[in-house]
Amino acid sequence: MILIMAFLIGSMYAGAIYMMMRRSIIKLVMGLIILANATNLLIFTVAGPLRRGAPPLIAEGSIVPDQLVADPLPQALILTAIVISFGVLAFAVVLIHRVYEVIGVDDMNNLKDDSE
Amino acid sequence: MAVIFVCFLLAMVTPWLYRIRPELSVGLLMAWVAVVFLWFSQFYTDVHQGQFYQEYWQWVPSLGIQLSLHLDALALIFVWLISGIGFFILFYASGYLKGEKNLGRLLAILMIFMGAMLGLVTSNNLISLFVFWELTSVTSYLLIGYHFEQEKSKKSALQGLLVTVAGGLALMSGMILLAQVGGSYDIQYLLSQADRIQESPYYSLILVLILIGALSKSAQFPLHFWLPNAMAAPTPISAYLHSATMVKAGIYLLARLNPALGGTELWFWSLLLLGGTTMFMGAAFSAFSADLKRILAYSTLMALGTLTMLLGIGSDYAMRAFVVFLFAHALYKGALFMAAGTIDHETGTRNVFAMGGLGKKMPLTFAFTLIAALSFAGVPPLLGFIGKEFLLEAALLSWLVLLLVAISSIFIVAAALKVAWLPFTGEFKDTPHAPHEAPLSLRLGTMVLASLSLGLGLLAWLLNPIFSQAASNVMGAELSVKLSLWHGINIPLLVSLAALGLGCLCYLWLRTRSQTVDWIEKLGQYGPEMMWETFWQKLLAFAKWQSDIMQSGNLRRDIWVMALVTLGLVGWAAMRHWPGLPELELGEWKIHELAVVSVAFLAGLYTCLTRQRLGAVAALGALGFSVALLFVFFSAPDLAITQVLIETLTVILLVLVLFRLPRFQLYSSIKERWFDAGISIIIGFMMLMFILLVSGNHYYESISGYMIENSYVIAKGRNVVNVILVDYRALDTLGELFVLAIAATGIYAMIRQPRELS
Structure with missing residues (x-):
């Protein structure tokens, strides 16, 4: 399974980088979204053996999990990462919207002031 | 120790207090400085018998760092100079800059600076000494750059800061090495470890690093140039920084560490050569400058060079001369700087050739400037004369040193006359302001300090006990100092008289030659300063070049x-x-997993290739939900929930914004x-x-094991991921909340801002 996951994550990285190199700002943002997803999956995959049906929960009545469970620590970190990346994304989206409103262009190469 | 910290506290309230009650705040600061002076003076009886006073406050005990106070004779002399001169400087500054709106701030910084200097000279711990050291660099930057609206002032301040802070870095490395070798950060302990330090293979490195730090601070050749430039500061600041304090910090450090580091060949030659060069150069430029403050600044270089050289020589005579000269210099230089400021204030010019006949208009200023200048020139019966006698005696070491000192003395006599005689005598010349006697606040400092130069010259024996102890502190061995005006007819006296005579001749020759003076003064701009400036320009150009490459825009x-x-x-x-190569085995896989992965892959591919905006967003959503499904398959329900929520929001957000943007092109x-x-x-x-x-x-072993086992036991939570987020790593989550809050604020601001404003 790790091979399949690795293939997916590698493709997502390739797609993200490709999108980020486009000149259209909205594509840049899409690239960022893919990049964030790819990175979350990367941490998830690399951090520990992928386990099926073993969430890190403690059943009612016991004080430790009854079976071997998935590693909770990377999950906690990824959860934080998902939320933060949404914060960044929301900011970026509003920012490009604003940029387009003001400048009227969505071509990255034309954003720079010519007078500089 | 507490008295020093009150200085910082007072500084904090000063800017506000000054706005409400200017006189009260100045009075309060001065009163406190007087308290500091007296508080430290109570230890005089202990100190002059060779005892000391100590105080310890733990700061970072695990690293051996303390805030510790060690007051011996050497420290007490510095404390007296810092607080005594500081007292008059505060008064002087309040008169000199009267009506300036930033004066409150200036006084506050001055107070912090004073506290830092007091802390520096009383510290018994290398690290706390270094902290105070850097604090003086930073505050002196603010003081020199007081007129921040003037380009020149800003530039000089920055130059001073860069030189001293670069030296500070070297100093810190040197101190840490010293502590490693010597086994402690405690200065008194280190002083007893001289053999161990000097035999260590790191000795040369330690010495060079500490010398770079100390000599850059004390403006020794070739890092001397920042000091004359620092004259861009308002005169009260120059008077304070250059008479008793900032520039003497480096000298103090060398004197303090002399018993541990001194006495080796490297020490001897480096200090002798650098100090001697600085002394000679300072004296020469001092004689050939036209600007009052520059004359004094260069003569400060001369004094600092002399002190450095004396430390290098290291003989009994040299140590005695060091203490006496240090004290005498602080008194007359403080007086002269304040006098120079007064003249500048009253006439509007600082060019000595543009002034004349001021003596009749400002008789008191003239009289006391003259007294200070006589001490400066080394005329009996002033303290400066005694200092010069000791200096010449120490210079008997070799005829070359003696010659150098003698020539410097000649220049200094000429410089002294130029400061105190030329502007006051002769025909009256018109100046930008019509001069009249200065108010008391501008006169008091000069008067008191000049009188002290005279009084202590006559009553020099009063200083014997404390100077003996201070010289012993520097030497690291018992040493007695006997000050007297009359030593009998000997070589120093003859040289001293010859220097006076030749100095007068030199002055007479210079008096009418303002052209030559201009020309020689210009020479001062070349040399190390130019190299330093070029270095910074090149560095900045390099920085620009490499950021242009790495951040092309x-x-x-x-x-x-x-x-x-x-x-x-x-x-x-x-x-x-x-x-x-890793084994390329597929391992265990399930068909639904493969299906989801395929969907994700295709969705990603479609996002990248499509030219339809809505299609791209939809595909992006599909990709996100596939990732959420993968989280579900592999035992991460919390992630899946979050991912679904966030992905939904993302798609909505994109759709909302997308239709206000142009089509893909x-x-x-x-x-x-x-x-x-x-x-x-x-x-x-x-x-x-x-x-x-x-x-x-x-x-590495993961720490998750601990978290899983204790999730319920300690944190009372059954969902381990949640427990990690809100309990084990609660601060992280709090930080995350802040990030989101900041992002939300930014978004809100961008949406609210009307189009026209931007």
Whole structure:
């Protein structure tokens, strides 16, 4: 399974980088979204053996999990990462919207002031 | 120790207090400085018998860092100079800069500076000494740059800061090495470890680093140039920084560490040569300058050079001369600087050739300036004369040193006459302001300090006990100092008289030659200062050049750079630790997992290739939900929930914004796109290999085991992920909340801002 996951994550990285190199700002943002997803999956995959049906929960009545469970620590970190990346994304989206409103262009190469 | 910290506290309230009650705040500061002076003076009886007073406050005990106070005779002399002169400077500054709106701030910084200097000279711990040291650098930057609206002032302040802070870095390394070798940060302990330190292989390195720090602070050749430039500061600041304090910090440090570091050949030669050069150069430029403050600034260089040289010589005579000269110099230089400021204030010019006949208009100023200048020139019966006698006696070491000192003395006599005689005598010349006697606040400092130069010259025996102890502190061995005006007819006296006579001749020759003076003064701009400036210009040019390459402003190129660097680094690391190709086994997989992965892959591919905006967003959503499903399959329900929520919000947000943006357009050519695709695929492949190499290799035991076992037991939570977020790593989560709050604030601001404003 790790091979399949690795293939997916590698493709997502390739797609993200490709999108980020486009000149259209909205594509840049899409690239960022893919990049964030790819990175979350990367941490998830690399951090520990992928386990099926073993969430890190403690059943009612016991004080430790009854079976071997998935590693909770990377999950906690990824959860934080998902939320933060949404914060960044929301900011970026509003920012490009604003940029387009003001400048009227969505071509990255034309954003720079010519007078500089 | 507490009295020093009150200085900082007072400084904090001063700017506000000054706005409400200016006189009260100045009075309060002065009163406190007087308290400091007296508080430290109570230890005089102990100190002059060779005892000392100590106080310890733990600061970082695990690293052996304390805030500790060690007051011996050497420290007490410095404390007296700092607080005594500081007292008059505060009064002087309040009169000199009366009506300036930033005066409150200036007084506050001055107070912090004073506190830092007091802390510096009483510290018994290398680290706390260093902290105070840097604090003086920073505050002196603010003081020199007081007129921040003037380009020159800003530039001089920055130059001073860069030189002293660069020296400070060297000093810190030197101190840490010293403590490593000597076994402690405690200065008194280190002083007893001289053998161990000097036999260590690191001794030369320690010495060089500490010398760089101390000599840059004390403006020794070739790092001397910042000091004359620092004259851009208002005169009260120059008077304070250059008479008793900032520039003497380096000298103090060398004197303090002399018993531990001194006495070796390296010490002897480096201090003798650098100090001697500085002394001679300072004296020469002092004689050939026209600007009052520059004359004094260069003569400060001369004094600092002399002190450095004396420390280098290290003989009994030299140590006695060091203490006497240090004290005498602080008194007359403080007086002269304040007098120079007074003259500047009253006439509006500082060019000595443009003034004349001021003596009749400002008789008191004239009289006391003259007294201070006589001490400066080394005329009996003033304290400066005694200092010069000791200096010449120490210089008997070799005829070359004696000659150098004698020539410097000649120049200094000429400089002294130029400061105190030329502007006051002769015909009256018109100046920008019509001069009249200065108010008391501008006169008091000069009067008191000049009187002290005279009084202590006559009653020099009063100083014997404390000077003996201070010289012993510097020497690290018992030493007695006997001050007297009359030593009998000997070589120093003859040289001293000859220097006086020749100095007068030199003055007479210079008096009418303002052209020559101009010309020689210009010479001062060349040399090390030019190299230093060129160095900074080149450094800035280099910085600009490399940021232009790395941050071209073209995002596509920036991403290439990042991608290629990442590729290079990861590739390099992988090559070094190449474990062989991983086994390409599919392992266990389920059909629904494969299906979801395929959907994700296709969705991603479609996002990248489509030219329809809505299609791209939909595909992006599909990709996100597939990722959420993968989280579900592999036992991460919390992640899945979050991912679904966030993905929904993302799609909504994108759809909302997207329709206000233009359609996708093809900006790049086919060739560019293929090129980018090539790079992307290489990166993607690298990530693939990376995952295969890394997964399954766990070099460290994970801490998750602990978290799982204690999740319910300690934190009373059954969902371990949640427990981690809100309990084990609660601060992280709090930080996350702040990030979101900041992002939300930014978004709100951008949406609210009307279009026209931007």
